Amino acid sequence: MTLSSVEAATAAAPTPERIERIRAAAFRIRHHALTMGEVQGQGYVGQALGAADMFAAVYADQLNYRAGDPHWEGRDRFLLSTGHYAIGHYAALAEAGIVPVAELETYGSDDSRLPMSGMSTYTPGMEISGGSLGHGLTIAVGMALGLRAQNSSNRVINFLSDGELDEGSTWEAAMGAHHHQLGNLIAMVDINALQADGATNTVLRTEPVTEKWESFGWYTQRVDGNDVGALLAAFDNIAAVAAPVGRPSVILCDTKVGRGVPLLETREKAHFMRIEENEWQICRDQLTAGYEGAASA
Amino acid sequence: MSTTTTAKPKLKTSAMIASFADPGQKTMSAPFGHALVAAAEANPRIVGLTADLGKYTDMHIFAKAFPDRFFQMGMAEQLLFGAAAGMAETGLVPFASTYSVFAARRAYDFLCLDIAEPNLNVNIVGGLPGLTTGYGPSHQATEDMAIFRGMPNLTIVDPCDSVDIDQAVPQLAASDGPTYLRLLRGNVPTVLDEYDYKFELGKAKVLRGGNDVVFVSSGLMTMRALQAADALAKHNVDVAVVHTPTIKPFDSATVLKELDTDRLAVTLENHTVVGGLFETVASAVVTAGLGKRVVPIALPDQFLDAGALPTLHERYGLSVDRIVAKVLSELG
Numbered sequence: 001m002t003l004s005s006v007e008a009a010t011a012a013a014p015t016p017e018r019i020e021r022i023r024a025a026a027f028r029i030r031h032h033a034l035t036m037g038e039v040q041g042q043g044y045v046g047q048a049l050g051a052a053d054m055f056a057a058v059y060a061d062q063l064n065y066r067a068g069d070p071h072w073e074g075r076d077r078f079l080l081s082t083g084h085y086a087i088g089h090y091a092a093l094a095e096a097g098i099v100p101v102a103e104l105e106t107y108g109s110d111d112s113r114l115p116m117s118g119m120s121t122y123t124p125g126m127e128i129s130g131g132s133l134g135h136g137l138t139i140a141v142g143m144a145l146g147l148r149a150q151n152s153s154n155r156v157i158n159f160l161s162d163g164e165l166d167e168g169s170t171w172e173a174a175m176g177a178h179h180h181q182l183g184n185l186i187a188m189v190d191i192n193a194l195q196a197d198g199a200t201n202t203v204l205r206t207e208p209v210t211e212k213w214e215s216f217g218w219y220t221q222r223v224d225g226n227d228v229g230a231l232l233a234a235f236d237n238i239a240a241v242a243a244p245v246g247r248p249s250v251i252l253c254d255t256k257v258g259r260g261v262p263l264l265e266t267r268e269k270a271h272f273m274r275i276e277e278n279e280w281q282i283c284r285d286q287l288t289a290g291y292e293g294a295a296s297a
Numbered sequence: 298m299s300t301t302t303t304a305k306p307k308l309k310t311s312a313m314i315a316s317f318a319d320p321g322q323k324t325m326s327a328p329f330g331h332a333l334v335a336a337a338e339a340n341p342r343i344v345g346l347t348a349d350l351g352k353y354t355d356m357h358i359f360a361k362a363f364p365d366r367f368f369q370m371g372m373a374e375q376l377l378f379g380a381a382a383g384m385a386e387t388g389l390v391p392f393a394s395t396y397s398v399f400a401a402r403r404a405y406d407f408l409c410l411d412i413a414e415p416n417l418n419v420n421i422v423g424g425l426p427g428l429t430t431g432y433g434p435s436h437q438a439t440e441d442m443a444i445f446r447g448m449p450n451l452t453i454v455d456p457c458d459s460v461d462i463d464q465a466v467p468q469l470a471a472s473d474g475p476t477y478l479r480l481l482r483g484n485v486p487t488v489l490d491e492y493d494y495k496f497e498l499g500k501a502k503v504l505r506g507g508n509d510v511v512f513v514s515s516g517l518m519t520m521r522a523l524q525a526a527d528a529l530a531k532h533n534v535d536v537a538v539v540h541t542p543t544i545k546p547f548d549s550a551t552v553l554k555e556l557d558t559d560r561l562a563v564t565l566e567n568h569t570v571v572g573g574l575f576e577t578v579a580s581a582v583v584t585a586g587l588g589k590r591v592v593p594i595a596l597p598d599q600f601l602d603a604g605a606l607p608t609l610h611e612r613y614g615l616s617v618d619r620i621v622a623k624v625l626s627e628l629g
Contacts, residue, residue, distance in 0.1 A: 077386075120415055127386065132410050138376045139411055142383020142391075145368060149344070150387065169407070172373035176380065179371065 011236030014229055018061070022228045025095050026056035027291040030260050032091035034287065036107035036114075038280040043108070043116070046264055046273040048088030050226070050255040051159075051190050055092035057231040058157055058188070067097035070124040074154065077143050079128045081136020081160040082190070086118035089126070089159075098125040134167025136160050137187060141176045144185040144248075155243075157186045163195035165206040171216070174248075178217030181246035186238060187218075190225060191254045196271045209252055218250045225253025261286045309605035316484050317429060317517055317606055324484040325459035329422065330358025332466035333392055337363055343470055344384060346370055346393040348377040354394035354424045355482045374404040381419045382411035390418050390470055397423030397438030397479065401445060408475070413450045416474045426455070426479035427516065427567030428596055428613065433603035439596050443572025445477055446545055452476040452498070453544040455516035455566075455574075460489040461542055464496035472498055479516055488520045494540075501548035503555065507537035510624055511555050514565035515541045515574050518594070518615065522565050525620040532625060544574060549581040556582060556589055561627055563592045567615065570595035592627055594620055 029052040037045035058078055059065075066072040080089045090107060093099040099114070106112035113123050117131040128139050140158035147154050164170050177185050191209065193200045200206060213220040219242035223230040231251070238249040257273075258264030261283045264273065275283070318324050325331075337343040337359065345359040349372040360367035368384075370377045374395055381391040400408065400423045412419045423441060430436045445453055454469065454476060456462045462481065469476045492504045504519070505526060514522040519540045526536035539555050541548060556562050556578070566574035575593035582589055596613050610616045614623065 128382075129410055129414055132406055134375075135379055135407060135411055138379020138407065139383040139386070141376060142380030142385075143387055144383070145380065146344075146384035146387030146389050149366070149384075149389065152387075156383075169373075169375035169379065172371075172376035173379065176370055176373065176376045180368070 011233065011240045014232040014236065018232060019229045022053075022056045022060050022232065023291075025060035026052045026228065027287070029055055029088065029091040029095050030287055031284065032094050032101065032104055033087055034280060034283050036087050036090065036104050037275065039105050040108050041277065042272065042274050044084050044087050044272065045275065046257040046270070047085050047190075047192065048091060049261060049264065050192050050257045050259045051085060051088050052091070052260065053226050053228050053231060054159065054188055054190060054253055054255070055088055056095070057228060057235065059092045059096045061232060062157065062235055064154065065096065065098070070098055076154045077127050077140075077156045079136045079140050079143070079156065079158045080118050080126065081128070081130045081158055081164060082133065083117035083119070083129070083131025085159070085161070086114070086116065089118055090114050090123070093123070093125045096125070099123070133161070133164045134169040136164070137170050137173035137177075140185055140187070141173045141180070141182065144177070144182040145180060148182070148184060153184075155184045155186060157188060159188050159190070162189055162191040162193065162200050162206060162209070165189070165209065166204045174213070174216040174218065177248040182248045183243040183246035185248045187248070187250040189250060189252050191252055192257050194257055194269050194271060199269070213250045213252070217247070219247045220250050220252065222252040222254070225255035226259050260290055262290070309608055317610070318484055318486045323487045325487050326484055327355040327358050327482065328459035328462040328485050329466065329480055329482060330355035332463045333359045334362045336467045336470050337366065339467070340390065340470060342388060342390045344368065344389050344391050346377055346381055346391055348372055348374050348395045348399065350395050350424065353482065354422060354480060356394045356422070374399045375407050378404045378407040378419070378421070379411050382407070382415070382417055385412070385417035385419050390420070392420045392422055394422035394424065394480070396436060397426045397441045398436055400477070401438060401441040405444065409448055412475045413448050416450045418473055419475050420469045421475065421477045422480050423477060424480045424482055428601060428609055428615065429481070429517070429567070429606070431604050431606050431609060434600040437601055439569045439601060440572065441479070442544055442568050442574070446572060446577070450474045451545065454498070454542055455479045455544050456481060456496070456542050457516060457519040457540060458488040459485040460487060460494070461496050465498070465542070468496070468498040481517065486520055488523065496542060499543045499546055499548060501539055501541040501543070501551040503551070504538045504540050505536075507535040508560070509534050509628070510536040510561045510563060511558070512536060512538045512563050512565055513541060513552055513555070513574070513578055514538065515544060516567045518565040518567050521615060521617055521620060524617045525624070528617055528621045529624055532621070534624065534628065536624075541574065544577060547577050547581065549585070552578060553581055553585050553587065556591070557587060561592065561624070562589060563594060563624060563627070565594045565620065568595060569598055571598050592623070594623060
């Protein structure tokens, strides 16, 4: 993990037990994502697998919520700005007990509560309607302001993708969060270096990403987004260093599309990944083998 | 060679915030700001936001009264409305102000998806609606209603004067979904206190009866409609005036009842003839099968000139004289 901010990390390293608990959650989230992907025969499985560790760290470690009462006033807010990552978010909501696991197979079907692109009006636990990219962080700024104005200690975590760094509104929100000293706001950027028309560096060069966020006044950490220990440590650092001084925080997460399933990790990168009918079981087997292999290693 | 010089004629100038009040007309200062303060005293959930236009949308009155409930978002309209949505999600009732052009053109996607789709109680306050500035197309929101009418869930209010604004603000705060207010700011004429009138969200009101012509008007054009009705009386033309401050949802029942007569029907609006009050009325007339001609008085479908407001209102047909001439020519 590289820590780019001027503040030194002060938090103690996460315990192996905590890391293992989140790894297990991430494994189940990946498994759920494959289940949903198989129903559709295609879709954003690659992104869901890549971001599964981020979702797991949020739902299994960070977020304060009540599974049976998704609108509980005392909850932390998790906003999915990147609407097409809904498949990963639904998997996380199932892991969190907010959406029944059995319902996942309705993903993307008519009359399902789990549409392809995430919408707050459809799904319990879905705070906003993402999909038009670059919206999430602006809403997150308002939520963080609104919660603080009502003396709530709850936090707002906004998930966005590196593609959304193309949108000017993301940077309007970045300035606003710093100006209003929103220590209760955390952004997580999934840097999978891929967007609809190709590799991010060929579509619109967003690097140097770390320096951009730092110059906007954010407490900035860049980590391997598929390293659960690094993700947890980043959250711990925020709690120790940035939140108390009213500084918004961003965790820049370098992730690998298709992570956990070698067949997909090595496939030609595509925004919308095609997987053949006979490949789903291979994906599941590879996922399980990888998870168990790493656990026993 | 003569040494005498002739004085140059004094030029009319185009102030950004030009008042459309007539000389000597009764006005009220910053009715929106004061109404919002009054509403906020009654409702602790009301907050105010602006995008670097607090002073120019009368939001500064609220900011001074409630500094802890006022949020300056900077010249960032996408953030302004996204953040307003986020605040509403936490249970607050935001009033977010900027110029109408920036709300309608620049931040449409944020209003549409973050506010209207989840049907949040966010109240959008747009300054300089229609032709209320001489600054040219960058600031003249001549098509704001056309843009916004297609947005589901959004209530659109085009107030006539300080009475409308004063009475509308608490009703906007109390209504559940999103609203858009075409703000009149600064010294705003006070007109409707002369009539037996109360603003009711979603309702059209007959301000005066008349046997020959029926005006259907909204916004500041209701003031002009009433003035034109007085002027036409001197030509022995008897004019009724129906004020429709809520453009959407539109009170078709009241308007159609007035239009289902032999009187000349005229719509008057401070907006392009495309997609505003005229087409709202025309659509109601056709849907009801009235088979009646409706004459629009509206801004032309073009980018308007810069200049002084009185000059431009005369040029584009919004002045009382132009209204009177139009009606007399229609009556033959």
